[in-house]
Amino acid sequence: MTNAKERSSRMKSLFANVDSAELAKQISAGPAVKVGSGAVKSMDRAFVAVEEENERLRLQLSGSEAIVEIDSALVVPSFVRDRLDIEGDPNFQGFVEGIRESGQRLPILVRPSPDKQGYFQVAYGHRRLRACQILERPVKAIVRDLTDDELVVAQGIENTERANLSFIEQAFFAATLKARGFRRETIAAALGRADGKLTYVSMLIGIAEQVPAELIGIIGPAPSIGRPKWEKLAAQFKDGKAPAAAQTIIDKLTSTAVWAAATSDQRFAALMSALEHKAARGNQGEEVDLGGGAVITAKSSRSSTLITIPESKVPGLSAWLVERLPALVEEYRKQTGETPMG
Structure with missing residues (x-):
């Protein structure tokens, strides 16, 4: 893939010797040709790209887009997060060392920060910025006035061209843009969906909104996990919330040392396995062994839980629990912060 500088040089040489007046004569003298609407749209996009590239070339040649060095401490991240874990990437330390040895x-x-005077905000290059901040050195940058739409499109296209955003990072990026009020057409452009199809964007947003955002954050980018497995995990949740039983499993699993030491892919696999195991056990029911042959069973569905107590083994326990239920519910509400429903 050629970089912007190489493309600009080719573009300049391609059109350098064209006589626009002569070209206009030749076009007007030629016969009229019918062209399909699809071809017209394709040509429109191509010429828009040419015009944008020529304009960028003109700006660069005029010096208005010169590369400058900025104190990296004065550069803040984009207002929308695309990468879930820059420093957690196993290749990032090598990336930092590369900049240390060879430079940026x-x-x-x-762009100039819209919120903090004297600061700048990244459109793309978050990894390079973070590396320069760690090394405490200035960062080389092009400063450009960008609207919010232009910023997220530049940010998303750079990531798409490098093809290194995972599925869930794309989904989280799309959902975050939607939550901030961006149109789906802009989100599609930011994801590099030049085909104009919005179904892919809707699918990404749907999955990201189904899984709790906090859970996505602690799982991380999961680079090897694609759409089918994330859809399977999303089916465990509703409107971004986990059922109480699932939340208990999540809390227990994510607080372990094994979880902390695991890679992002391993975390996803461990969580999926735990939730599937819970679902399998749910079909058979949970069992609480009271000793002496007394076993209480609990079978849960999406709408209710059925608890069975062997009255012959523990006589009076059922009546005692029923009597204690109001106090137990009150204790539960205090622990969880829930309030009675009106």
Whole structure:
């Protein structure tokens, strides 16, 4: 893939010797040709790209887009997060060492911060910025005035061209943009969906909104996990919330040392396995062994839980529990912070 500088040079040489007046004569003298609407749209996009590239070339040649060095401490991230875990990437430390030894070869793109005077905001180049911040060195950047739409499109296209955002990072990126009020057409452009089809965007948003955002954050990018497995996990939740039983499993699993030491892919696999195991056990019911042959069973469905107590083994326990239920419910509400429903 050629970089922007190479494309600009080719574009310049391609059109350098064209006589626009002569070209106009030749076009007007030619016979009229019917062209399909699809071809027209394709040509429109191509010429728009040419015009944008020529304009960028003109700006660069005029010096208005010169590469400058900025104190990396004065550069803040984009207002929308695309990468879930930059420093957790096992290749990131090598990336930092590469910049330490060879320097920063490609500039990042920033705009003046709309919120903090004297600061800048990244459109793309978050990894390069973070590396320069860790190394406490200035970051090379191109400064450009960008609208919010232009910023997220530049941010998303750079990631798409490098093809290194995982499925859930794309989904989380799309859902975050939607939550901030961006149109789906802009989200599609930010994801590099030049075909204009919005079904892919809707699918991404649907999955990201189904899984709790906090859970996505602690799982991480899961680079090897694609759409089918994330859809399977999303089916365990409703409107971004986990059922009480599932939440108990999540809390227990994510607080372990094994979880902390696991890779993002391993975390996803462990969580999926735990939830599927819980679902399998749910069909058979949970059992509480009271000793002496007394076993209480509990079978749960989406709408209710059926608890069975062997009256012959523990006489009076059922009546005692029923009598204690109001106090137990009150204790539960205090622990969970829930309030009675009106």
